[in-house]
Structure formats: C-alpha cells, structure tokens
Amino acid sequence: MTLTTLTPQQAADKASVSRGTIMNAINDKTLVALRDNRNRWQISADNLSKWMADRTDNISDIISDNADKPDSEAAHQFDEKAMRIAVLETEVKAKDQRISDLEQERDARLADKDQQIADIRKGFDDQIAQIKGERDRWVDHVQRVERGRRRKWWPFG
Structure with a gap:
C-alpha cells in the first residue's frame, strides 16, 4: 500500500x-x-x-x-421513557423478591436435608454399635470354647 x-x-x-x-x-x-x-x-x-x-x-x-420536534412531543417521549423506567424498576424489584424467596426456600430445604442426613447417620451409628456388640459376643464365645478344649498335637485326632 x-x-x-x-x-x-x-x-x-x-x-x-x-x-x-x-x-x-x-x-x-x-x-x-x-x-x-x-x-x-x-x-x-x-x-x-x-x-x-x-x-x-x-x-x-x-x-x-x-x-x-416540538416541546410537547419531546415531553411525551420523556414521559414514555420515564414510564418505561418505572415499569422496569418494578420488574427488577419483583425479580429481586423472587430471588430472595427462592434463596429462603433453598436454605429451608438444605436444613431439612441436613437433618435427614444426621438422622441417617445416627441410625448407622446405632447399627454399627449393635454389630460390634455382636462381634464381641462371638469373639468371647470362640475364646471360651478354645479355652475349654485340650490342645492336641494333630488337629484331626
């Protein structure tokens, strides 16, 4: 170029x-x-x-x-714009309120789910404690049986 x-x-x-x-x-x-x-x-x-x-x-x-443009037309356009702004501001406030409501609903659901999880964990802990108790009983039983048996050289006779 x-x-x-x-x-x-x-x-x-x-x-x-x-x-x-x-x-x-x-x-x-x-x-x-x-x-x-x-x-x-x-x-x-x-x-x-x-x-x-x-x-x-x-x-x-x-x-x-x-x-x-005459002043009345300019004023009319200004009024239309002001009304449009007011409508949009109202819509924004409504959407903000909806967001706030949804956030509260979400928080309530999360709290409910947390409580359900805590209940399930408590149930699991209870079952685990029960299973450990049964295991300990069986271990004691096996040890008692072993103590009562005389030890032999050959396991089959």
Whole structure:
C-alpha cells in the first residue's frame, strides 16, 4: 500500500473516535478499507476524510431533527421513557423478591436435608454399635470354647 494508508487505530486517532467505531464502519461498509498481504486493514486518508464528512453530516441531521420536534412531543417521549423506567424498576424489584424467596426456600430445604442426613447417620451409628456388640459376643464365645478344649498335637485326632 502507499504511504497514505492508515491502520484502524491510526484512523481512530485521527477521527477522534474509538478503534471499535472504525471497525464497525468497516464492517458496515460505510468506510472503505482494504486488507494488505498480512491480512491487516488499511484505510486510505481520502476514504477516512469522506467517512468523517458523512458522519458529521449524519450527526448534524440528527441534532437538527431533534431541534425541529416540538416541546410537547419531546415531553411525551420523556414521559414514555420515564414510564418505561418505572415499569422496569418494578420488574427488577419483583425479580429481586423472587430471588430472595427462592434463596429462603433453598436454605429451608438444605436444613431439612441436613437433618435427614444426621438422622441417617445416627441410625448407622446405632447399627454399627449393635454389630460390634455382636462381634464381641462371638469373639468371647470362640475364646471360651478354645479355652475349654485340650490342645492336641494333630488337629484331626
């Protein structure tokens, strides 16, 4: 490319906009740009000047359109926006309340599950104690039987 080409960042600095704005304009094809052999965007100074002029015209058109609107229409738009904001705030409060209710319900369920787990563990502990008691009884029984037997040299006779 020639020396009069700019990178998107350089074009953004020159136009006093962000690089994202330049990239959006390139993607929208409102700003003509080419890719070089390294697949980098190159913007000619002439194309940037044209884009900046078109953009300035569009902004001034928007400002003049808003200035042409009567105050009652502007007030009506403001009222609609204020009502919309109020509705959205109400919806947010309702959703916050719903979240709070769900969190309380979750906490109650967790407490109930914790109690169930504790009850199950207590049952297991009781069964384990019972099994250990039976084991000890059997061990005592086997030891008593072994003590009563006379030890022989050969186990079969």
